[in-house]
Amino acid sequence: MSVAKIVSALQFCPGGRVLDAPPPRDPAPSLQSHCFNALLSLLPFKQQLASAEAVQAHVRKLALRPASHEPTGLGRGVEVTLTKMGGWPVYYTAPSSGHEGRNYVMFLHGGGFINEIVPAHWRLVGRMTREARVVCVVPIYPLAPAATAKDVVPATAELLRMLLEDAGSAQVTVVGNSAGAGLALAACQWLRDRGHRQPGRLVLISPAADASISHPEQVAIAARDPIQDIPGIIEAGRLYAGELDVGHPFVSPLNGAFRSLPPMLIFAGTRDLLYPDSVDLAARARGAGVPVELHLLRDQPHNYALMPTPEGRQARAIILRAVA
Numbered sequence: 001m002s003v004a005k006i007v008s009a010l011q012f013c014p015g016g017r018v019l020d021a022p023p024p025r026d027p028a029p030s031l032q033s034h035c036f037n038a039l040l041s042l043l044p045f046k047q048q049l050a051s052a053e054a055v056q057a058h059v060r061k062l063a064l065r066p067a068s069h070e071p072t073g074l075g076r077g078v079e080v081t082l083t084k085m086g087g088w089p090v091y092y093t094a095p096s097s098g099h100e101g102r103n104y105v106m107f108l109h110g111g112g113f114i115n116e117i118v119p120a121h122w123r124l125v126g127r128m129t130r131e132a133r134v135v136c137v138v139p140i141y142p143l144a145p146a147a148t149a150k151d152v153v154p155a156t157a158e159l160l161r162m163l164l165e166d167a168g169s170a171q172v173t174v175v176g177n178s179a180g181a182g183l184a185l186a187a188c189q190w191l192r193d194r195g196h197r198q199p200g201r202l203v204l205i206s207p208a209a210d211a212s213i214s215h216p217e218q219v220a221i222a223a224r225d226p227i228q229d230i231p232g233i234i235e236a237g238r239l240y241a242g243e244l245d246v247g248h249p250f251v252s253p254l255n256g257a258f259r260s261l262p263p264m265l266i267f268a269g270t271r272d273l274l275y276p277d278s279v280d281l282a283a284r285a286r287g288a289g290v291p292v293e294l295h296l297l298r299d300q301p302h303n304y305a306l307m308p309t310p311e312g313r314q315a316r317a318i319i320l321r322a323v324a
Contacts, residue, residue: 029299030310037271037301040226049112049232059114059145059239067116069140074126085162086155089140093129103171105323106137106160106199110178110303112208112233113144113152113240120306121177127316128175132324137163141183148242149186149250157187157196164197172199173323177303178274179240181207185253185281188261198262203319205267205305207281208274209254211237211246215276222273227302230273254281258288265293265322267315269300 029037048058071080071091081092094102107125109117117140125136139159141152164172176184181204188198213230222230234246241251249256254277264285268278275296282294295318297304297311305315 027298029297033300033304033309033311036307036309037226037299040301045227046225046229049227049229049236051231052235052238055114055232055235055239062114062116062143063146067118069117071122071125073119073123075123075130077130078126085139085159088142088155088159090159091136091138091140093125093136093138095129095133101170102133102135103173103323104137104163104167105132105134106139106163106172106174106184108139108141108156108174108176108180108183110176110180110206110208111143112236113179113183114236116140116143120303124175124177124306124316124319128320128323132320134173134323144236144240145242149240149244149248150242152240153183153186153190153250156183157190160187160199161191161196164199171201173201173203174199175203175205175319175323176207177205177306179208181205182209182253185209185261186250186256189249189253189256192257192260198260201263201265201322202261203265203322204278204281205315205319206269206272206274206302207266207278208233209277209281210252211241212252213237213273217276218273221271221275224271225273225302226271228273233273254284258285258290261285261288261290263291263293265295265318267295267297267305269297269302269304269311271299272302272304274302 048054069089077096078093079096083090105128109121125138128134129136141156174184184202191198213234237246237251244251246252247255266278266282268275282292285292300311304312306312
């Protein structure tokens, strides 16, 4: 089913730091942010990434009881259609008040390629749909180790190619967070290498761009990261790589070419052990002539742009303006 037909069907459904312009000062994190970091450190996220064994146990548990991908937390004023493309569930959301002339967002969720989409992702999709008044396309890509980068990246790129073809003159933005941001970048590299059209912009939230975790300073950053740990991220990357090397651009798009990619808007925080890769990503893209805006905030954790803090709200306001 084409994007145009799916969007038509919606009407029948029931209801920092900017790299190019550094700020005059580096603002201290808010009190709410300090409190939220403390709360995150008490939750079991980091334990699930403390070792390869912990990741393997988590994956086995999810295989026995897969998590739901149904939309939760979209809020009012959003209509949803579910279809299948290439065997994947794909959700389309649109403003209840109408969809004519809307721009599009493809949203690719995070979760280390082993976790399903969660309510925090759907809340962002709901806000983009309702407040930026865009149609969001949300592929539910299969997870590792059952699915690996060799198949997931080309299939995601093909869905994006079809969206770009159907969108016509409408703006298409790809928004990805964490693993989804890495997948977004790899998909655009795949499209570029095959001579296909690019989206208008990439919005990358705490991108997972290098599965090797090879920066020496990441060991010290990991000790302060309240959510992630190095052994688990490496193991998740290994599972997603499958038969590919973890350095392959499908798995680690930081190693791919950056020429002729769309403008990038990147969000990262210095309590995120992945943030050095965001700095490298911005530098390599700029070196290839790609416009980049990097918002790097002091003491902000992984995915801070999705969190209920002043810094998160500011980031989401920037994202909403970018995709509208």
